[in-house]
Amino acid sequence: MTANLIKVPFVDLTWQHQPILGEIEQAIQTVIKRGDFVLGQALAEFESEFAHACGVNYGVGVASGTTAIAIGLQALGISTGDEVLVPANTFVATLMGVIQAGAKPVLVDCHLDTALIDLELAVKAITPRTKAIIPVHLYGQMVSPRQLIDFAQTYNLQIFEDAAQAHLASCEGYKAGSVGIAAAFSFYPSKNLGAFGNGGMLITRELNIAQTAKTLRNYGAPSKYFHTEIGTNSRLDTLQAAILQVKLPHLEQWNQWRNTTAQMYDQLLKPLHFLGIQPIDNQTNTGHVYHLYVIRIDPTNCPLQRKEIQEAFNLRGIQTGIHYPIPCHLQPAYQTLGFSTGAFPNAEKLCEQILSLPMYPGLSFEQAQYVIEQLSIIVGGILP
Ligand SMILES: *Cc1c(COP(=O)(O)O)cnc(C)c1O
Numbered sequence: 001m002t003a004n005l006i007k008v009p010f011v012d013l014t015w016q017h018q019p020i021l022g023e024i025e026q027a028i029q030t031v032i033k034r035g036d037f038v039l040g041q042a043l044a045e046f047e048s049e050f051a052h053a054c055g056v057n058y059g060v061g062v063a064s065g066t067t068a069i070a071i072g073l074q075a076l077g078i079s080t081g082d083e084v085l086v087p088a089n090t091f092v093a094t095l096m097g098v099i100q101a102g103a104k105p106v107l108v109d110c111h112l113d114t115a116l117i118d119l120e121l122a123v124k125a126i127t128p129r130t131k132a133i134i135p136v137h138l139y140g141q142m143v144s145p146r147q148l149i150d151f152a153q154t155y156n157l158q159i160f161e162d163a164a165q166a167h168l169a170s171c172e173g174y175k176a177g178s179v180g181i182a183a184a185f186s187f188y189p190s191k192n193l194g195a196f197g198n199g200g201m202l203i204t205r206e207l208n209i210a211q212t213a214k215t216l217r218n219y220g221a222p223s224k225y226f227h228t229e230i231g232t233n234s235r236l237d238t239l240q241a242a243i244l245q246v247k248l249p250h251l252e253q254w255n256q257w258r259n260t261t262a263q264m265y266d267q268l269l270k271p272l273h274f275l276g277i278q279p280i281d282n283q284t285n286t287g288h289v290y291h292l293y294v295i296r297i298d299p300t301n302c303p304l305q306r307k308e309i310q311e312a313f314n315l316r317g318i319q320t321g322i323h324y325p326i327p328c329h330l331q332p333a334y335q336t337l338g339f340s341t342g343a344f345p346n347a348e349k350l351c352e353q354i355l356s357l358p359m360y361p362g363l364s365f366e367q368a369q370y371v372i373e374q375l376s377i378i379v380g381g382i383l384p
Contacts, residue, residue: 001134002070002133002206003294005316005376006176006317006319006365006366006367006370007317007318007372008010008048008317008318008358008363008367008370009318009339009358010191010320010321010356010359011042011316011358011359011360011361012067012143012360012363013189013190013360014068014276014362015248015360015361015362016254016360016361016362017136019041020246020247020250021122021333023246024243024246024247024250025223026043027242027243027245027246028239028242028243030242031238031242033211033283034037034049037233037237037238037239038171038228038237038238038239039218039235039238040238041238041244041382042238042239042241042245043087043124043235043236043237043238043241045241045245046059046061046236046242046244046245046248047059047060047061047242049114049245049248050185050201050203050244050248051065051201051203053248053251054078054163054168054175054176054177054178054183054185054203055170055174055175055177055178056177056178056203056204056205057204057207057208057210057367058203058204058205058206058207058209058210058337058343059201059202059203060198060201060202060204060210060213060217061174061199061201061217061235061236061241062199062200062201062202062213062217062234062235063189063198063199063200063234063235063236063237064186064188064198064199064200064234065162065164065184065185065186065187065191065200066093066096066097066100066186066187066200067097067100067132067200067201067217067232067234068097068184068186068200068201069093069094069096069097069098069100069101069160069162069184070096070097070100071202071213071217071232071234072097072160072182072184072202072204072209072213073097073098073101073160073180073349074101074102074115074212074216075133075202075204075209075210075212075213075216076131076158076182076209077182078101078102078103078131078132078327079101079103080102080103081103081280082102082103082104082129082131082132082133083103083104083105083127083128083129083130083271084098084103084104084105084106084130084131084132084133084134084175084356085108085117085122085125085126085130085132085133085134085157086098086105086106086107086108086117086133086134086136086162087107087108087109087110087116087134087135087136087347088108088109088110088126088327088328088329088343088344088347089109089110089115089138089324089327089344089346089350089351090136090138090328091136091164091324091329092328092331092333092334093111093186094134094136094162094328094329095334098124098134099164102108102227103131104257106125106127106130106184106338107122107125107328107329107337107339107343107344108121108125108344109344109345109347110138110346110347110350111343111346112273112346112349112350113280113281113351114136114141114281114282115139115280115294115348115354116135116137116141117133117135117136117143117150118139118144118346119143119148122151123151123155126155126157129378130155130157132157132158132159132160133148133151133152133157133158133159133160134161134162135148135159135161135162136161136162136164136165136180137161137165137166137169137176138165139161139165139167139170139280139290139291139292139293139294139323140166140169140192140258140288140290140291140292141166141280141282141285141286141288141291142164142166142169142170142171142174142176142179142285142287142288142338143172144171144172145172145173145174145179145224145372146364147174147281148179148180149179152180154231156224158180158181159179159180159181160180160181160182160183160186161176161177161178161179161180161181161182161183161184162183162297163177163185164184164185164186164200165183165186165191165192165291166192166254166289166291167185167192167193167251168192168193168251168252168255168287168289169255169287169288169289171285171287175264177203178205178360179195180362181204181205181206181209181258182202182203182204182205182206182209183204183348184200184201184202185200185201185203185242186199186200187199187200187201187236190360191253192255192258192291193244193247193248193251193253193293194247194287195236195240195244195363196239196240196243197237197240197243197246198240199236199240200236201236206354212229215228215229215231215233216229216231216232216236216249217231217233218231218233218235219233219235220232222243226379227236234295234376243337253263253361254361255289255361256288256360257362257363258289258290258291258293258361259290260284260345260359261290261334261359261368262279262282262290262293262359263280263289264343264368265357265368265371265372266279266282266364266366268369268372269295269372269375271376272372272375272376272379274301275301275302275303276283276294276296276297276298276299276300276301276302277293277295277297277298277302277318277375277379278296278298278377279293279294279295280354282297291359292323292356293322293356293357293358294323294354294355294356294357295354295357296350296353296354297309297353297354297355298353298354299352300364302379304378304379305378306322306353306354306355307351308380309355309375309378310355312320312374312378313371313374313375313378314379316374317364318358318370318374319354320355320357321355322351322354322355322356323354323356324351325351326342326349326351327347327348329343329344329347330348357371358371365369
């Protein structure tokens with residue numbers, strides 16, 4: 001086995017950067033020559049380019065996806081005493097953003113098959129204080145825009161999308177970030193569009209929201225040394241924007257690579273379904289951008305535990321991940337929300353069963369095939 005060991009990292013960014021390194025270096029040089037490191041030209045250009053790529057007019061570059069959520073909610077007028085619906089099985093940053101805006105995150109369980117927020121359960125979590133819902137387009141798959149819009153109209157709530165894992169994802173004719181009044185993106189290096197460090201963006205179709213967000217990210221100052229809000233200091237660096245500007249034209253092709261790889265995984269996994277190993281349901285959604293490719297290992301049918309599978313993968317040179325191993329409501333920092341084990345059964349079940357397989361543009365067909373072949377051998381299923 002060790003003789004023909006193929007290494008498969010969980011993420012590898014060298015493939016995407018290698019062909020555009022010269023262009024990136026040039027873009028960096030241009031910023032250095034201009035010297036406009038904060039709120040510079042490349043930032044303004046990239047804000048417009050990215051927002052338009054997502055189908056809306058305005059972009060506000062900030063230091064992280066978390067800040068994009070916090071500032072975005074504040075710009076919507078959400079603050080102390082307000083409640084915001086969020087899925088229980090998201091990355092904690094979604095909750096952090098809500099709390100930083102001064103509001104209270106109200107958790108809602110997800111569907112077991114898609115891992116996306118359950119809108120029927122969301123209805124039950126609405127109170128007179130509920131102002132907005134944050135659908136998280138988890139793993140790169142959008143929550144149904146039609147259902148979201150219907151839900152928001154029925155209950156008179158704002159939609160603020162957490163699209164940190166869904167750059168250029170689409171569904172039912174909508175692009176991620178264009179469904180609600182505003183949306184947050186992250187440019188953390190391993191996201192579908194990643195910077196050389198941290199970064200994020202708030203996008204919106206409303207000029208006044210963009211203006212308020214620009215004030216909030218810049219010491220609460222709509223003009224120099226004039227402060228209408230407390231705000232914060234959280235801008236996307238011009239250097240990062242210049243790098244992202246070079247990368248953006250390639251994003252669609254990179255997403256396509258992810259999607260093709262996912263279809264390959266889907267096909268190769270079919271013989272293992274009877275062992276309780278299945279991908280998270282993509283509902284034949286062709287606009288899925290597969291930030292992550294996640295499988296579920298159902299212990300009632302699978303001869304091995306997830307932990308054993310992950311360790312066996314490791315021994316065979318294959319890196320995997322768990323997104324995420326502990327649900328938000330059971331994290332020590334969020335005990336004040338007042339939930340205990342059993343509060344969100346589907347989110348809890350997913351935490352125990354999910355495993356993320358290697359996924360990135362540049363992952364070869366041979367590597368993907370090797371991953372599933374090795375999985376077959378590990379679980380003693382059908383040998384290739
Ligand atoms: C990455 C991520 C964030 C936070 O983005 P940062 O840039 O790391 O602050 C928020 N929500 C989700 C779903 C994410 O995956």
